[in-house]
Amino acid sequence: MSGKSWAVWLAPDVEVSATAASRMMASLRMAQSAAAVRGGNVEVVLAEAPRPDGTRHPTRVPAWAKECLGDSVVSRFSRLEHPLLALRTPGATATVLAAAVEHTDGVHTLCLGHDYEAVDLCGLLGRRLGAAAITAVNEIRGGAGDLRVIRPVHGGRFLAELRVPGDAMLVLTVPRSVAASSRQPAQIADENRCEVETLEVEASLFRSLPDREVLAIEESGSPPELATAERIVAVGRGLGGPEHLGLARQLATALGAEIAGSRPVVDSGWLPADRQVGSSGQTVNPTLYVALGISGAAQHLEGMSGSRCVVAINRDPEAPIFRSARYGIVGDLHAVVPALIAALVEDQGEPT
């Protein structure tokens, strides 16, 4: 199958964060895999609203996008500009992207970096384009007639291998771990190597779209203390209950660490919201991250994957967190943590 495999990048409102950049790289990696499996060219489509002053974006690759492209071979870089993209609602964005796909011959795969915006777009585009919509895709493989898509299920405990008809259009969201697990770009893209164009499409909301009206985006007021912490002790539901937080705090004190938690722990009110690590909470980059009773759902790993050394203590030997850990201890944390505190104290007390 020839055709086009698209990495779709949504231009952010302000600057491109490292997280957003890694998601764009992840979508590009997957677009490359899709082209390798299904044939055709890799193209990047950068979707953006017009500038506030009404002038057009220049037909060239923005500097940040060159970094995301790295040494990737891309046959075309399209700047897709449309006023509807300024609404930043999934319905409006999907309308524009669907029009762009219909305007272009032979698009067989669309890859979006997995985030809160992309998941919505995936569902809407799947329906509008008659495509198979699949989120959180790790891998695509197989041949033209027998396409396989791999994604995690059951909180990352298992991988599902899905079969999709070879001629299906695919709309995929791709977690940034896909970029991290691949080769990092060694260089900044030379834009002369790919065709750069401005893509114009006709799209309007009048056709079908009942949408919502975004009134405001609120930033959280409190400072991200965890973001700069050197050491973190994080607790999950495996802790058993808020009455056991004292144990985790003792360990945190012994290590000189901040205390943090997974989403279920914060949802249950054991810890305040500003202590949550994960895609909906904070992204942390400590030297040491000790995960107590945390199973390791993808949303949590997203927030802590920048940790230099992860230690996991969990009763379940199959908890996904162990795959991200440098050191793991399988056991009851209520026995292991006191032993760990004792080992730290004893170690301090005995001169070597």
Next chain:
Amino acid sequence: MLREEPGPLPDFMRVCVCLRQVPDPRARLELRTDGTGLREDGVAWVTDEGDECALEEALRLVRQTGGEVCALTAGPGRAAETLRRALALGAQRALHLRGELPLDPSRVADLLAAVLRREAWDVVITGAQSSDLGWGLTGSSLAAGLGWPHVWLVVGIETEGDSKDTRLRITRELEGRRRELSRVRLPAVLCVQTGLHPPRMPRIRDLLAAKNTPIETLALDDLLSDSHGEEARPAVELVALSAPTASSGGEQLGGDPATAARELVRRLRRDGILPETT
């Protein structure tokens, strides 16, 4: 930008909550030896946590505005348990789409849309992402099928205005602890994030009483033929489930807790993660 003003909030809200029965995410799950799926013997089935939160929001919304909550589930016979629990918690009606649920959330959404179109609803509420498959797509696919707006990752639902001109103001969670406030016209699909309000627990008495409440049942197969009128979409099928292979670097420290703990501290110091003792 031209857009329709949100319509008035009805005096009597008709809310449908879509609930999914999932294997208890806290229990140990095992694969079938042929790798085609989970071993279902001994699996404890529970209502998905996100959907329980959705039910909680539906009950709160209807208490505020007046109206009725209908609990809807699709799945085999055992899924009726999820409906009985919803009835015990305060849902007035229960609707069971009985049969084997397709894997692809787009197909699930087609089925839900086929049944929801038979009646008038003001709001459909469901969880943002199930703990088993976790695609996060059912809500948006359903909304697209019905031609309604939807909001994913809802963390706040408020009514505004008076009874003549009321709308829903929805707070939604973005990344990095940012939130988006929007105004939504009804009917709409809301996909609720966990943690908004702790879901209530049913009382034994209510659970017993719910056993006598009739559950309306429809055969999924009949709906499947109904919804085949929708534009054809490629079939996504499960070929195999597998345990991921262990990634590089992970080292398990064995022995009793004291030995494992001492080993851990020694390694963290060796690796320069913790400072050497002086």
